[in-house]
Amino acid sequence: AITKEQDALVKLIVEAYNKHQIPQDVTKKLLQEQYSTEENFLLLTEIATSQVQVLVEFTKNIPGFLSLDHEDQIALLKGSAVEAMFLRSAQVFSRKMPKGHTVVLEERIRKSGISEEFITPLFNFYKSVGELHMMLEEQALLTAITILTPDRPYVKDQQAVERLQEPMVELLKKLCVLQHPQEPQYFARLLGRLTELRTLNHYHAEMLTSWRVNDHKFTPLLCEIWDV
Numbered sequence: 662a663i664t665k666e667q668d669a670l671v672k673l674i675v676e677a678y679n680k681h682q683i684p685q686d687v688t689k690k691l692l693q694e695q696y697s698t699e700e701n702f703l704l705l706t707e708i709a710t711s712q713v714q715v716l717v718e719f720t721k722n723i724p725g726f727l728s729l730d731h732e733d734q735i736a737l738l739k740g741s742a743v744e745a746m747f748l749r750s751a752q753v754f755s756r757k758m759p760k761g762h763t764v765v766l767e768e769r770i771r772k773s774g775i776s777e778e779f780i781t782p783l784f785n786f787y788k789s790v791g792e793l794h795m796m797l798e799e800q801a802l803l804t805a806i807t808i809l810t811p812d813r814p815y816v817k818d819q820q821a822v823e824r825l826q827e828p829m830v831e832l833l834k835k836l837c838v839l840q841h842p843q844e845p846q847y848f849a850r851l852l853g854r855l856t857e858l859r860t861l862n863h864y865h866a867e868m869l870t871s872w873r874v875n876d877h878k879f880t881p882l883l884c885e886i887w888d889v
């Protein structure tokens with residue numbers, strides 16, 4: 662069973678995860694705006710910008726994160742932004758969004774200048790996350806674990822990050838056993854998603870480059886988090 666401390670930690674992480682959602686006006690635009698490639702790209706830019714804002718707020722609420730070395734905090738955010746954003750958008754896409762929105766968002770992603778070679782792995786990932794039917798605690802912990810990956814580039818004090826990540830991995834493992842007794846492999850499957858996530862980093866970098874080449878404009882926040 663989980664200890665009192667672990668129960669408190671789960672509650673903090675879930676509270677942080679729930680605190681910030683994509684603003685309504687952004688999701689409303691999904692249905693209203695017309696379907697030109699330019700309009701779709703602008704919508705995705707708004708979604709990505711708001712996803713990164715949500716990610717920064719969630720990260721600040723991870724217990725212990727703000728006590729890390731400040732440069733390491735930045736290195737963890739920049740190093741995990743793509744993975745955390747894809748993980749959260751996969752969860753929103755497969756679970757939270759009303760059916761109508763999912764279809765529209767998929768359509769806009771497919772017609773926004775993103776090359777097919779990235780679209781396929783992206784929707785495969787969305788599908789594999791959706792099939793897990795993750796519970797909220799699992800989603801929140803998995804996102805926090807992704808952010809607290811010690812071996813991101815430029816992290817100086819990796820041990821300090823490990824000391825935050827390890828208890829969360831242990832806690833997620835316990836929760837999986839408790840909440841999915843009929844599926845002993847469930848925890849391993851969740852960690853497998855993190856491996857799949859890492860492959861998306863490469864595709865995402867390609868996506869940014871191809872947009873840059875066609876001189877699409879990004880928001881200052883996206884330029885800062887992805888050094889573009």
Ligand SMILES: Cc1cc(C(=O)O[C@@H]2C[C@H]3CC[C@]2(C)C3(C)C)ccc1N
Nearest residue numbers: 705706708709712746747750878879883
């Ligand atoms: C620099 C930049 C990046 C993205 C992005 O990563 O979008 C991600 C691709 C899909 C998966 C997560 C996204 C926010 C998505 C739902 C649009 C979108 C626009 C943009 N100007």
